[in-house]
Amino acid sequence: MQTPTRLIPLAVALALGACVLAGAPEPEPTGAEDFADYCASCHGLSGKGDGALAKTLEHRPANLTRLARANGGTFPTTPVMAKIWGYTGGKGGSDIMPNFGPLLDSDTIPYEGGDGIMTPTPLRLVQIAEHLKTLQVK
Numbered sequence: 001m002q003t004p005t006r007l008i009p010l011a012v013a014l015a016l017g018a019c020v021l022a023g024a025p026e027p028e029p030t031g032a033e034d035f036a037d038y039c040a041s042c043h044g045l046s047g048k049g050d051g052a053l054a055k056t057l058e059h060r061p062a063n064l065t066r067l068a069r070a071n072g073g074t075f076p077t078t079p080v081m082a083k084i085w086g087y088t089g090g091k092g093g094s095d096i097m098p099n100f101g102p103l104l105d106s107d108t109i110p111y112e113g114g115d116g117i118m119t120p121t122p123l124r125l126v127q128i129a130e131h132l133k134t135l136q137v138k
């Protein structure tokens, strides 16, 4: 089922309203903050795969700044999200990438990840993907 794009502002407004009503002043972390907290230890703050833990790992963390270049210049949003999701959704965490439960459990918003289909997607996952887009090399 597709959700019209024009409903997004409404969904966001409702979500914000719900926060106010629930008296929940704690804002969700931004994509950059979540990336720093959950990803940078391996992938590095710049996403190049040079985080502090990188050298200690059996698997080299991927260079996340070249995902668009490797995909003909278009950031592969849906596959990237599926990858992050898959590490937990499918396997409940792994020795390669840890469990990202808090990111996946966040409230969902309708999001179009490049496949033309509006899909309810956890907000913090969307924010991380949007942050990763800003790290791409040309």
Ligand code: HEC
Residues within 6 Å of the ligand: 035, 038, 039, 040, 041, 042, 043, 053, 057, 059, 060, 061, 062, 064, 080, 083, 084, 095, 096, 097, 098, 100, 128
């Ligand atoms: C414990 C280290 C570690 C952490 C933390 C980590 N990763 Fe990874 N990641 C890896 C390794 C190692 C690989 C390469 C192996 C693989 O692709 O399975 C990888 C691969 C990936 C890929 C696939 C890249 C490709 O070429 O398709 C994506 C996307 C990714 N990570 C995103 C993230 C994001 C986003 C976070 C934070 C929410 C994160 N990773 C946190 C270790 C980590």
